[in-house]
Amino acid sequence: MTATTAATAGTPSRRMADNPWLAFAVRRAGRLLVSLWVLVTASFLILHLIPGDPVRAALGPTAPASLVAARRASLGLDRPLWEQYLDYLQGVLTGDLGSSLGSSLPVSRIIGQRLPATLELALLAFLVVVALAVPIGAGMGVLTRGGRRRGGELAFSSASTVLGAVPDFVLGVGFVYVFSVTLGWLPVAGRTGPPSYVLPVLALAIGPAAALARIVRVEMLTALRSDHVRTARAKRLPAWQVNLGHALPHALTASITLGGLLLSALVAGTVLVENVFSWPGLGSTIVSSILEKDYPVVQGVVLVYGAGVLLVNLLVDVVLSLLDPRSVIRES
Amino acid sequence: MTTVAPGALVPLTDAPAARGRWGSVLRTPVGIGAGVLLAAVLVLAVVAPFVWGDQAEAVDTDAILQGSSAAHLVGTDNLGRDLFARTMVATGLSVRLALTATLLTVVLGMLLGAAPLLLGRRAGRLVTAGIDIAVAFPGLLLALFFAIVFGVGATGAVLAIGVAGAPVFARLTSTLAAGVASRDYVLAARVAGVGRFRVLLRHVLPNIAEPLVVNATIGAGGALLAFAGLSFLGLGVQAPDYDWGRLLQDGLSGIYRHPEAALAPGLAIVVAGLAFNLFGEAVAKGIGLTSATGPVRRRRTTGADEQPVTERGPGAEQPVLDVEDLSVAFPGAHGTVRPVRGVTFSVGRGEAVGVVGESGSGKSLTALAVARLVEAPGEVTAARLDFRGTDLRAGGERAHRRLLGTGFAMVFQDPMTSLNPTRRIGSQLAEGARRHQGLSRAAGLARAVDRLRSVRVPEPERRARQYPHEFSGGMRQRAMIGMGLMGEPALIVADEPTTALDVTVQRSVLDLLAAIRRSDDVALLLISHDVAVVREVCDRVLVMYAGRIVEDLPADRLAAGRHPYTRALVATVPDMAVDLDAPLPVIPGRPVDPSAQPPGCAYAARCPLASDRCRAEDPPLVADADGGRVACWHADEVAAGAADGELAAAGAAREEVA
Ligand code: SF4
Numbered sequence: 001m002t003a004t005t006a007a008t009a010g011t012p013s014r015r016m017a018d019n020p021w022l023a024f025a026v027r028r029a030g031r032l033l034v035s036l037w038v039l040v041t042a043s044f045l046i047l048h049l050i051p052g053d054p055v056r057a058a059l060g061p062t063a064p065a066s067l068v069a070a071r072r073a074s075l076g077l078d079r080p081l082w083e084q085y086l087d088y089l090q091g092v093l094t095g096d097l098g099s100s101l102g103s104s105l106p107v108s109r110i111i112g113q114r115l116p117a118t119l120e121l122a123l124l125a126f127l128v129v130v131a132l133a134v135p136i137g138a139g140m141g142v143l144t145r146g147g148r149r150r151g152g153e154l155a156f157s158s159a160s161t162v163l164g165a166v167p168d169f170v171l172g173v174g175f176v177y178v179f180s181v182t183l184g185w186l187p188v189a190g191r192t193g194p195p196s197y198v199l200p201v202l203a204l205a206i207g208p209a210a211a212l213a214r215i216v217r218v219e220m221l222t223a224l225r226s227d228h229v230r231t232a233r234a235k236r237l238p239a240w241q242v243n244l245g246h247a248l249p250h251a252l253t254a255s256i257t258l259g260g261l262l263l264s265a266l267v268a269g270t271v272l273v274e275n276v277f278s279w280p281g282l283g284s285t286i287v288s289s290i291l292e293k294d295y296p297v298v299q300g301v302v303l304v305y306g307a308g309v310l311l312v313n314l315l316v317d318v319v320l321s322l323l324d325p326r327s328v329i330r331e332s
Numbered sequence: 333m334t335t336v337a338p339g340a341l342v343p344l345t346d347a348p349a350a351r352g353r354w355g356s357v358l359r360t361p362v363g364i365g366a367g368v369l370l371a372a373v374l375v376l377a378v379v380a381p382f383v384w385g386d387q388a389e390a391v392d393t394d395a396i397l398q399g400s401s402a403a404h405l406v407g408t409d410n411l412g413r414d415l416f417a418r419t420m421v422a423t424g425l426s427v428r429l430a431l432t433a434t435l436l437t438v439v440l441g442m443l444l445g446a447a448p449l450l451l452g453r454r455a456g457r458l459v460t461a462g463i464d465i466a467v468a469f470p471g472l473l474l475a476l477f478f479a480i481v482f483g484v485g486a487t488g489a490v491l492a493i494g495v496a497g498a499p500v501f502a503r504l505t506s507t508l509a510a511g512v513a514s515r516d517y518v519l520a521a522r523v524a525g526v527g528r529f530r531v532l533l534r535h536v537l538p539n540i541a542e543p544l545v546v547n548a549t550i551g552a553g554g555a556l557l558a559f560a561g562l563s564f565l566g567l568g569v570q571a572p573d574y575d576w577g578r579l580l581q582d583g584l585s586g587i588y589r590h591p592e593a594a595l596a597p598g599l600a601i602v603v604a605g606l607a608f609n610l611f612g613e614a615v616a617k618g619i620g621l622t623s624a625t626g627p628v629r630r631r632r633t634t635g636a637d638e639q640p641v642t643e644r645g646p647g648a649e650q651p652v653l654d655v656e657d658l659s660v661a662f663p664g665a666h667g668t669v670r671p672v673r674g675v676t677f678s679v680g681r682g683e684a685v686g687v688v689g690e691s692g693s694g695k696s697l698t699a700l701a702v703a704r705l706v707e708a709p710g711e712v713t714a715a716r717l718d719f720r721g722t723d724l725r726a727g728g729e730r731a732h733r734r735l736l737g738t739g740f741a742m743v744f745q746d747p748m749t750s751l752n753p754t755r756r757i758g759s760q761l762a763e764g765a766r767r768h769q770g771l772s773r774a775a776g777l778a779r780a781v782d783r784l785r786s787v788r789v790p791e792p793e794r795r796a797r798q799y800p801h802e803f804s805g806g807m808r809q810r811a812m813i814g815m816g817l818m819g820e821p822a823l824i825v826a827d828e829p830t831t832a833l834d835v836t837v838q839r840s841v842l843d844l845l846a847a848i849r850r851s852d853d854v855a856l857l858l859i860s861h862d863v864a865v866v867r868e869v870c871d872r873v874l875v876m877y878a879g880r881i882v883e884d885l886p887a888d889r890l891a892a893g894r895h896p897y898t899r900a901l902v903a904t905v906p907d908m909a910v911d912l913d914a915p916l917p918v919i920p921g922r923p924v925d926p927s928a929q930p931p932g933c934a935y936a937a938r939c940p941l942a943s944d945r946c947r948a949e950d951p952p953l954v955a956d957a958d959g960g961r962v963a964c965w966h967a968d969e970v971a972a973g974a975a976d977g978e979l980a981a982a983g984a985a986r987e988e989v990a
Binding site: 034035038042045046049050051145146147148161162165166167169170173174176177181182188226227228230231232233234235236237238239241245246249250253261264265267268269271272275276286287290291298302305306309310313323324 | 461465468469470471472473476477479480481482483484553557560561564565566567580583584587588591594595598601602605606609610613663703705707708709710729730732733734736737740742744746749750751752753754763764767768812815
């Protein structure tokens, strides 16, 4: 199916005329900008989509009308919608996300305080996911290729199905019970030192790791069946070189798209896991802000999470294009 | 970029899924287990409030926050209410809310997904672009966003989870619908002036219903988990109502005092989520929606077939390749299948031997088996398998790595897929030489450039730095041949080396192979379905049918073959004199299915000379006076031309090529 595209791309003149890499970069940048714009607009609209008056809701039914009016004015809610929108866009561009209704602190400061904890959690979990899923998935692929070791395959797929189906927050609660309550090995909550990272990171990582390991195994099986791996075997390379040098890169490249989805889901998963472990990050912040109806904070954190997901997606696309130059050309 | 809906299961084939397979799904162990589990969850959701409702509400101030006991299986909460009863009763609300949200997802997703069909191009594209942006965000994040918009509480959460799931479902619907919408009957309906909405309802939806239902089932599991999550965060169900997420949150705060309160609802969430998930996946697998193909079942193979071992064909004194009674067996669904059965031949130094036969004759597999590239579960047996005097059967693949790596070259059919698309041509060529001949990176690359030049790749220095996709088909095949020349090959096995190439470059690749053979004294084993190619390049031809060699003869005597199949094959080659507008001749009948070999001659069903003996006994491959070999009871009659009339009639039967 790609033969024709590749053939046309192979002629030098054609390649000069429209550089696929440039086209790729332009398209990606365009999509990112549109997505960012949708994100910012969505977060702006939060204040206007919620039923009723957000200020009244935040201050409670007993607050005096004058206070409500003043608060509305300070939020700019009394001005025309488009004016507020332009203001909001400008604020986002300059890093001014307004102030918390509760603490009056600037939202950007709150985010600055809370973001590192969430980032640490997500990055560590991501590392654990990759460190577990790639060797296990690839190893299982090699061991179970061509229908070998049916028992091992069955054990692997059952274990990974069940682990992949346990939601992270339930897993977190289970971990707390086993490792904190029963064994007393690890702290039950908070971010106090290296041991306190273990459970939240694992709770966040295990599910995606199981899912990714399954994907890697299937892709590894496909890669091991492929013609070019047969060529590598025909070169009489040792098995490790065929598996690691030829099959694995292929399996990983093929796993990246789905893996990226898992990764961005992992970003969102921090919200729940942070609440299990009272982790002082953005996830705890957004939930408490929603419950306190502190909308400027909610808007700001939504922006950060959304931007985080878009960043992950962009990274995945870039990595994919570097690993598999054909994906760039295939697209154009 | 067209990623299908993430995690969605789509049909493998575009044939509409047959009904009635749902029943068969429920007979598999996983299907039964998941079905029973799901049924239990659903029944519990309905009856639990009636059975445990009163107990769940009974406040008992004497039994506040107790651990598990005989009276209270998982203890009590801060009002002394029985937590087992509450967990059970919560099934109702949890499942009901999840199903409501799923229903919303399905309706909304189908409407959005069908938008391109309903709204026409412009508006449809806008909707699709919106969906594309939305699916980039994880469902949980979307649910959180909509939970803010729709407000805290059960209703808000239902709306939030329902809406958040819609983009993925919409993507799935539009992918499936697009597959159906271009089918003939849908196009016919549109041409006939049937309205868009009607086309959707009557023609499109019924044909994509099964995958949609399956994905909705799995989606319901996801909704259940998402709901538990929102309630756990305090954004979903609000007191005094309770679902599992709410119970889990209450339990977590007291996990030191009595963990059962958190573990019971946690377990319930996992079990119910798994029930939906597993059931959906089992059904998906049963009706062929999953993309992961199950591996072939492996069975121990029995001993080799009782095939008469006949004399070897005439090779040179010390053959490069000497094969005797080679068989390949694969475990199949109905016992062992033997696509190659007792093949015996040899290839002399510098000799070019062709192997011809229809697809499925076992010729390519013979090549792979000789090269020791058949992997488990395939099993290769042979009475002799010598390459340059070394017994390849002895020792593992490690033992002959160097010998084969430098002396035995393979050229495969499709150079597009046979080269590693992610590595530069030069490094792919150098790889084997670096391993087997200990060349440095630079020396390996230099040799690669040299070999590329010798296979007439222009600008080899520049080309060596390029990726396979930057090569044309013919150049790729040249590079592939160059790869085989990196060592000092004594044998090149080329498996249909020109089949995947443009007609215009086939000739130059064949010429290249012939030139290499002449100049370097390399033996060639050329596998091809094309008699004309083999006749031109090779000295000797092995004709294969149904996994056996049926004739072995010099290439220039192909037209005078003694086996009816050889004659038929030759008759299919269009020669210059034939009217080009006449349909191509084909051999009537179909090749034998390797899993159902007849007892007698495998060709009997298609052979114009077949007698009762042919159908009862398989003819052995016997040497004749001219140094050829043939396996046919009536070979002499064929040779004598006694049956020329019949043969010509059958062999040249001109059928329309559909
Ligand atoms: S053995 Fe009989 S059936 Fe088989 S090819 Fe010869 S004549 Fe035909």
